[in-house]
Amino acid sequence: MNVSQNNLDAVNAKLLVKIEPADYTEKVEKAVKDFRKKANMPGFRPGTVPVGLVKKMYGKSFLAEEVNKLISDALYDYIKEKDLNILGEPIPTENFPVPEFEDGANFEFSFDIAIAPELNVSLSAKNKVKYYNITVGKDLIDKQTAAYRGRFGKYVQTEKVEEKDVVKGELQELNADGSEKVDGVKVENALLSPGYIKSADEKKKVLGKTKDSSFVFNPNKAFEGNDAELASLLQISKDAVKTFTADCKFTIKEITRYAEAEMNQEFFDACFGKDVVKSEDEFTAKIKEGLAEQFVEDSDIKFIIDMRDLVLGQLKDVQFADAFLKRWLKANNEKMTAEQIEEEYPKMIEDLKWQLVKDKMAKEAGVKVEKADIEEVAKKAAKAQFAQYGMIGVPDDILDGYVQDMLKNKDGAKNAAERAAEHKIVELLKSKVSLANTDITFDEFSKFFEKK
Incomplete structure (x- = not known):
């Protein structure tokens, strides 16, 4: 078996695979014998089917299968041995003759490959790149503090109605003259929240009322005829509320408020x-520390975007095996139309350039992602997830167990490894340029990511 390479240009090449009978005969014979042992054919007991009959019926199939395995192994071994940096995977050369699978014949197969171009990027201290340090201002600290106080607050009973309170009481339908309607709508434990009342005039009727007091309002006007809200309040059907326009008397029994911690x-x-934390000052400092740590991730994302622009600006004239890559895209994404490929191809190439540059830099710098790096990334992710549910300061032993479970999942482990590698790349890139540290408010920083 022989593999030869014909370079068409700097980024396109053909690999010619030549296979002789000596390469496949023994493998085909073994496949025939293995099949014969378990073949179940009419007129023969298992294991007694003549070899000649098996070859006659299935020989070409076994030959094709073994030759395809040889091709796959030959291509893989050659690419690895020659350390070829190829893009995509080898694909059969168009219009190259497809051989008949005849026992004892020599075979030739041709494959096209795309070779990654040389990407020479010059980065030095002369390259000044802004690194945005997001300042943790009082407004952000206050906002985060309010979020924590809200998260750990509790419901309390109060005496005077405010907009966000929930009022519980007795609701009674009234006649036009203001008297209670016999057999009218009556709800013993009606629930009403001023915040959901749409009519400003009706809302005023309940705000400021005290426990055990009463007020008269019009539910239909209060909720602007919303069937669902009226049916829930009056506890009647949606059909019935369509004609309900009467005033009602509401006698307050309880006023419940969610109080911040x-x-x-x-x-x-x-x-x-x-x-x-043992004081308000320490609490504020802890909040500030947490926000600052969170913002480092955001600053790094912006830095990566700016570095990408800097690098790609140096690679505008780099040529790729465009025709091959479009064929490869189509072969691996059958649902993509030619128009979609043409539309998405430029972005794909930009992404590919950036990935190749990062891979080259990491290889040259000997960057390695260790188990500890992956676990550290997973631990930060776990802390962030717990924090979303108000679970701050989770003990390390619980975090460690959660991390190990996370890394047992194939996708979770892959994601953590990719993020750990990205963190190392960020630090590597920082070392290759001059950082112009720039303080910026969170609002100003957010504008970078607003859709234009």
Whole structure:
């Protein structure tokens, strides 16, 4: 068996695979014998089917299968041995003669390959790249503090109605003269929240009312005839509410309010673990530290975007095996039309350039992603997930167990490994240019990512 390479230009080549009988005969014979042992054919007991009959019936299929395996192995071994940096995978050369699979014949197969171009990027201290440090201002600290206080708050009973309260009481339908309607709608434990009342005039009737007091309002006007909300309040069918326009008397029994957590030790412990924070100043400092750590990820993302633009600006004239890559895309994405490929191809090439540059830099710098790097990334991700549910200061032993479970999942492990590699690439890129550290507010920074 022989593989030879014919370079058409710097990025296109053909691999010619030559296979002789000595390469496949023994393998085909073994495949025939293995099949014969378990073949179940009329007139023969298992294992007694003549070899000649098996070859006659299935010989070409076995030959084709073994030759295809040889081709696959030959291509893989050659590419690995020659250290070819190819893009995509080898695909059969168009219009190259397809051989008949005859036992004892010599075979030739031709495959097209795309060779990655040389990407020479010059990065040095002369390249100044802004690195945005997002300042943690009082507005962000206050917002995060309010979020924590809201998360760890609780429902309390109060005496005077405010907009976000939930009012529980007795609702009674009234006649036109204001008297209670006999056999009218009556709800013993009606629930009403001023915040959901759409009519400003009707909302005023309940705001400021106290427990055990009553007020008269019009539900239909309050909710602007919304069938679902009226049916829920009046506890009648949606058909019935369509004709319900009467005023109602509401007698308040309870006023429930969600109160934010107080700034005390119980609250601090709930947020960050027992005795981690012992004062409001320490709490504020912890909030600021957490936001700053979170913003480093955002700053790195912006830095990567800017570095990508800098690098790609140096690679505008680099040529790729465009025709091959479009054929390869079509072969691997049958649902994509030629028009879609043409439309998406330029972006794909830009992404490919950037990936190749990062891979080259990482290889030259000897960047390696260790198990500890992956676990650290997974641990940060786990902390972020727990934080979303208000679970701050989760003990390390619980985090470690969660991380191990996360990494047992194939997709989770792959994602963590990719993120760990990306972190190392970010640090590598930072070392290759001059960073112009620039302070910026969160609002100003967010504008970079607004859709134009």
